[in-house]
Amino acid sequence: MFKSPLGILFCFIFSSIYAQQSEPSVEEICKQVTPGTTILYPNTCDKWFRCSSSFSVKDYEDGTCVFGLYFNKDTGRCESIENVVCPYASPETSNRCAFEEDGTFLEDPNNCSSYIFCDNGKEMQSTCPYGLIFHAEKAECVYSTDYNCLVKKANPICKAVPKGLLLANINDCNKFYKCDEKAQLISLECNEGEAYNYSTLECVPRNRVVCHPLAPELEPEVDVCGSENNTVVGYIADTESCSAYYICAKKEAGKPDRQPMHLTCQNGYFFDNNTLSCRDRMNVKCYLDRCKGIGNKYINVIGDCASYAHCKNGVTGKIGKCKTGYFFDERLQVCTQETITYAACMP
Structure with missing residues (x-):
């Protein structure tokens, strides 16, 4: 056993x-x-x-x-035994003609110049004339320049x-x-x-x-580059992060890229889909959570440059608003009388 x-x-x-x-x-x-x-x-x-x-x-x-x-x-x-070709049997006991019709020619797996002729279910070993090799498809001896013989065990x-x-x-x-x-x-x-x-x-x-x-484990596939025959090629903003983006490669036969390159802009910059560039976060309008990647700070709120939101552990928290006549400046982290027109907070 x-x-x-x-x-x-x-x-x-x-x-x-x-x-x-x-x-x-x-x-x-x-x-x-x-x-x-x-x-x-x-x-x-x-x-x-x-x-x-x-x-x-x-x-x-x-x-x-x-x-x-x-x-x-x-x-x-x-x-x-007569009907089975055992791969471990010695040449003397193995019969490759057991399942072949009479008159069949077989190539010798160990020698390009030799071949086997099946006669009445038995093997007849033969060798091509000097300088010739056996052509398996034509079942005849040919010059080596006419056939590429590869001995494969x-x-x-x-x-x-x-x-x-x-x-x-x-x-x-x-x-x-x-x-x-x-x-x-x-x-x-x-x-x-x-x-x-x-x-x-x-x-x-x-x-x-x-x-x-x-x-x-298989690498996870990303479904951002379209579907079959409706593919997207090029740069695409990440739908979960203001600072990240994908690069969808062109694939054959109209298939989408399921493993696009995923990159992130440097700290303080967001991906701008209009210019295909990483820009100062204050110059990019992003409708995702702008607190992602930020510590205990305040950020401008889209649509109202007088409002601000508190970031905690990378998530937007409570929202507040500067008093009348004041705007919130995310860069300085203060309410100011200076008019703020950052793209990040404009309507």
């Missing part, structure tokens, strides 16, 4: 380095696949392992095929899981992996505005996604 210390932290990262490592453990594989997935036990042909619904090994299940059978990871069953994790299986990327909820027909691990990414849903194996809107438990 397979056992593992509990509480161990796995930071299994898919990369080019991974291809150089030894075969992954069942824990490492089960970290990526959906709970309940049955895999071929690494480095075996007849053992299987069903990943648990949690990240422990408390409720796992494993088994071994009876004598004369191999485990078929694509069907999830034990089958005749199967990805370690794709050897153990069913072909076509989707796997979560524990480093990025926007991305996921797929094991293709040749056991190569392909990195894929969801469309903008979507993320990979770990529980349903699909890309869904970010606000409905269930990310892999080990993946970092």
Whole structure:
């Protein structure tokens, strides 16, 4: 029975380095696949392992095929050795022609100059003449200048899981992996505005996604740059702060920028949407709470330059008014007979 210390932290990262490592453990594989997935036990042909619904090994299940059978990871069953291609079997025992029609040519995954001919369900190994390589699509030997042959070894994790299986990327909820027909691990990414849903194996809107438990939390999206096919590009005032603003970038296919740059003017300045500049706060009319970011002070009130409001903990409090004939000067923090015409308090 397979056992593992509990509480161990796995930071299994898919990369080019991974291809150089030894075969992954069942824990490492089960970290990526959906709970309940049955895999071929690494480095075996007849053992299987069903990943648990949690990240422990408390409720796992494993088994071994009876004598004369191999485990078929694509069907999830034990089958005749003659009908199963085991990725861990030696070339002498592995039969890649088991599921191919007679007369089929197969490329040799380890040698560009070699190929396999399927005859009566058996492999016939052959080699191209000197200087030629095997063209997989044309099923013939050609000059190396006529075909780009890339010898790709199967990805370690794709050897153990069913072909076509989707796997979560524990480093990025926007991305996921797929094991293709040749056991190569392909990195894929969801469309903008979507993320990979770990529980349903699909890309869904970010606000409905269930990310892999080990993946970092998604960066919050900001809905200020319009909607699809009705986007806003450029500078937009923050609707919650007089001094802040967004920069909406232009995206492809008419999609809005969901992660615009968010910036703040220097202390004492407000963003002016008319001039697209940071201006002295007294020269900008802002209908938001002008006390935000201010300590225990008084500010002018929009629409009445004779009135003032008390700021407490960055929030507007009680409102007062200078006596008749006086105006409130926010800069000096006093009522004065000098006429005040700051844009901040004008009607």
